[in-house]
Amino acid sequence: MAASTVSYVLSGKRSISSETRDRVQEAVQALGYRPNASARALASNRSNVLALVIPLRAGMHVPVLMQFATSVVTTARRYDHDVLLLTADEGRSGLERVSQSALVDALVVMDVELHDERVPLLRELPMPSVLIGIPADTDGLTCIDLDFFAAAEQCVDHLTDLGHHSIALLGTPSAVYARQTGFAHRTLAGFQAAVERRGIVGIETPCEATFDAVLNTVGELLEAHPGITGLVVQNEPIIGPLLDVLRKLGRRVPEDMSLMAICADDVAERQVPQLSSVTLPAEEIGQHAVEALIAKLEGGGTSAVTLVPARLTARASTCAAPEPQERTTA
Amino acid sequence: MAASTVSYVLSGKRSISSETRDRVQEAVQALGYRPNASARALASNRSNVLALVIPLRAGMHVPVLMQFATSVVTTARRYDHDVLLLTADEGRSGLERVSQSALVDALVVMDVELHDERVPLLRELPMPSVLIGIPADTDGLTCIDLDFFAAAEQCVDHLTDLGHHSIALLGTPSAVYARQTGFAHRTLAGFQAAVERRGIVGIETPCEATFDAVLNTVGELLEAHPGITGLVVQNEPIIGPLLDVLRKLGRRVPEDMSLMAICADDVAERQVPQLSSVTLPAEEIGQHAVEALIAKLEGGGTSAVTLVPARLTARASTCAAPEPQERTTA
DNA sequence: ATGAAAGCGCTAACAG
């Protein structure tokens, strides 16, 4: 019994008589044999490890990031890969280190900015990568993200169809826009485009993720634009506070104020009332990202930008716009 | 110039004339040379990778888990190690896989239960591990965690010193107790011990992490025990809702109700009013965990249970108990 | 269908 035979049984890379295969598998079981990962990687030039870069930047909602991460890890395991965790403070040098040392076979990069400094580097590195998020120049890159432009459009269309003609986008914290984070910008652009197309009034404002910020932002918004009857929220952590603030301001949801969120379905369903929303399919995106990488590793994949279609679910937080004269002053 | 010389320059494992050292370093720079991680691992029997096991269980507060994770990654990098991310659904088999294949050198295990099924396995595995959290039987293990027993005691003592004699512990979601998660149990035990020692009335209740749950739980609590003037909260996501609920119930903080939290300092300071709290030093714990592992890898470390002392900071959410007759009914 | 043998790119004895 040669070592190579065992190797071939384990990898299935050449045909083996069922008799020897059984003998080998039995022995593997009995001895609890596990191939040494380093030796395997050295010989095969494949570590079977993916790097996952999670930048913990200000204003990002951590639970959503973890949903992505979990999905990436779970899917990677399905394809017999492990995941190395890189935080972004290592930035470019971290990517160079893990790829040039062949610690990993491929890279998953999250939270991409419009002009991300890591993008030029990714083009040069000798290994495949997938971005979760879409930079300005996607040339030669593989990217995937929700179609946030369409997501915002669908929110605007849904509200406009219900008769609302003055609505606002309550966006991410301003730091996220300042960094030119792709998803926030694309949502903003979609909101503006749809508002213009439908010929209604649209106001946009960032919002920090504290109760007081929500109180102030919404207070000022409704004071400056008292006719607003619809809100689109792209900011998970403020959803709870926002509902409180609207209650406190005497605006019933949805009778006085229709509310749409761009967030995970379970978050939308957990609120009272349940929120009409465009879902943020973190699990699906993470899975797709890994599958694209695996395809590339096997030589089959090709660079492409994948926009996951936006899917709107109407729930209890939106309804027809109130007649203007029906609203009484507080 | 022999290959080994380069190796020794890079590792510093034997003295090198400054002249050759400089020449080597120059060449390394010029060529952008990076040692191949697999080859190095195979030859040295060290992968320089730590596994981090993050179980994403129900009721756990994700941002806190990420603080631990970030601290672990950052510290690991300081000691020239990388971090492999394992989610817990792989459970025992994941630990076996990465350790027996020598993918990693050591393990960091988070969110440990009192009778954690992974603990017996950790004792057997041929590599060092550190638990963040403390199981029932710590024999032969290295564990680290905040001294939650003392944390709860300090909260009770602080409130009792202020004249409160009827207080409640608003705990984690019930799933966390049901799993027998160590930190929740130790806090509960500390609360009960201190209440008894001080001869005051203490009520304990779990609390789910939704607005409605907080409203109901606190409403019922104060209805059943109207004399309660102090609250200890161990449940980060409900802190915001809790302040709202108390406002809504007409209980001013701290005049009518003193509030103590066991949470990260930045969370306590972000509230209005700022919360008196015992800090949960996630960064310190993550760092200590990695340093303990590194020490073990270098042969120096020894098994031990480390309880990080509880540190209480009095802020604006606690004050002397109101005179019983001063409280008016709503 | 199996075996033999040559590396993969390093590190760590072992010499000098």
Add this chain to the structure above:
DNA sequence: CTGTTAGCGCTTTCAT
């Protein structure tokens, strides 16, 4: 202080 050399435990040609 530096060079030589023997592996580390696999995978993968190349033989048979």
